[in-house]
Amino acid sequence: MNRSFRLLAALTCIALPSAASAQAITGSISASADIATVFSFGTPSALNFGSVTPGTGATASGYIPLSRNVGVIYSLPDGATTGQLTGPAGNLQPTYTCGVGSTNSAIVNAFTSCNATGNQLTLTAPASTLTEYVIFNGTLGAGQTNIAPGTYTGTIRVTATPN
Amino acid sequence: MTPRAGQRALFALLLASCPAIAGAQSKQTVSINPVQNLAFGLLLPGLREAVTVSDASRRAVVALSGNGPIDVTLVLPNALETTTGDRIPLSFSSSDAALITTSGSLLKQLDPLQTNRVQLGNDRTVLLILGGTAITSNATRTGHYTARVTLLATHPGT
Numbered sequence: 001m002n003r004s005f006r007l008l009a010a011l012t013c014i015a016l017p018s019a020a021s022a023q024a025i026t027g028s029i030s031a032s033a034d035i036a037t038v039f040s041f042g043t044p045s046a047l048n049f050g051s052v053t054p055g056t057g058a059t060a061s062g063y064i065p066l067s068r069n070v071g072v073i074y075s076l077p078d079g080a081t082t083g084q085l086t087g088p089a090g091n092l093q094p095t096y097t098c099g100v101g102s103t104n105s106a107i108v109n110a111f112t113s114c115n116a117t118g119n120q121l122t123l124t125a126p127a128s129t130l131t132e133y134v135i136f137n138g139t140l141g142a143g144q145t146n147i148a149p150g151t152y153t154g155t156i157r158v159t160a161t162p163n
Numbered sequence: 164m165t166p167r168a169g170q171r172a173l174f175a176l177l178l179a180s181c182p183a184i185a186g187a188q189s190k191q192t193v194s195i196n197p198v199q200n201l202a203f204g205l206l207l208p209g210l211r212e213a214v215t216v217s218d219a220s221r222r223a224v225v226a227l228s229g230n231g232p233i234d235v236t237l238v239l240p241n242a243l244e245t246t247t248g249d250r251i252p253l254s255f256s257s258s259d260a261a262l263i264t265t266s267g268s269l270l271k272q273l274d275p276l277q278t279n280r281v282q283l284g285n286d287r288t289v290l291l292i293l294g295g296t297a298i299t300s301n302a303t304r305t306g307h308y309t310a311r312v313t314l315l316a317t318h319p320g321t
């Protein structure tokens with residue numbers, strides 16, 4: 001046997017134990033997270049017609065913010081009496097324009113109706129979490145305000161359903 | 164038998180004797196048993212959520228047992244993902260892993276970003292714990308996100 005062959009054989013033998021035990025032992029664990037649905041109303045800003053001189057008109061605007069990362073369906077559960085005011089002379093129904101805007105001052109997507117039941121506006125899921133504003137602009141005609149003095153109050157109820 | 168045939172026979176004999184040596188080294192055994200997953204839980208979009216190694220209910224826990232020194236390497240994911248490909252980036256810092264006893268005492272701080280030498284002894288079980296940080300954005304969609312952390316253990320010098 002020549003010298004180089006013997007050396008190769010010896011080196012092979014030395015190297016083999018390492019090769020035999022070189023396998024790594026592996027284990028694995030999972031990592032996880034769940035992203036929550038964001039869907040909540042914020043603090044509303046009330047419509048306030050202020051002190052109205054009988055026989056004159058008045059306007060007011062109000063809004064309620066909604067934060068969401070899913071689609072939404074807006075509806076008005078009170079229908080025809082949405083935002084109706086009640087006071088000493090009985091009921092007072094302002095006329096409204098209403099809808100949703102990206103700011104609290106301008107309606108971008110109008111409701112189909114501001115005084116009807118049923119779904120009034122459906123919006124898809126946004127690309128990212130956003131806050132939008134449900135805005136109501138109310139008007140009292142001059143002919144409606146020549147009534148008994150006092151405080152007239154009401155509630156605008158808006159239902160938002162995740163979609 | 165020719166001289167060349169004799170060389171081959173001797174070489175084969177040498178090779179046949181080697182597994183015995185390899186078998187002697189394989190007594191340095193180690194076992195890896197996942198105990199608890201790294202669970203960030205319910206997150207809101209647009210927030211960083213860190214799970215520290217001291218967060219017993221949410222950190223990952225892996226039981227290691229065996230004998231001798233081992234080198235532990237963690238293959239860390241870059242992100243949690245949904246089945247539809249939405250991602251939440253993950254980050255790991257040098258203080259996001261540790262080795263503790265089964266009773267919770269700290270044995271050694273580990274750097275999950277590097278290979279760590281761990282000494283096992285007398286088949287005693289020790290726990291490797293791992294935290295991390297998930298970074299959501301406002302654009303992170305609702306859903307269930309997962310990833311896999313792989314742990315590799317090798318005996319030094321192999």
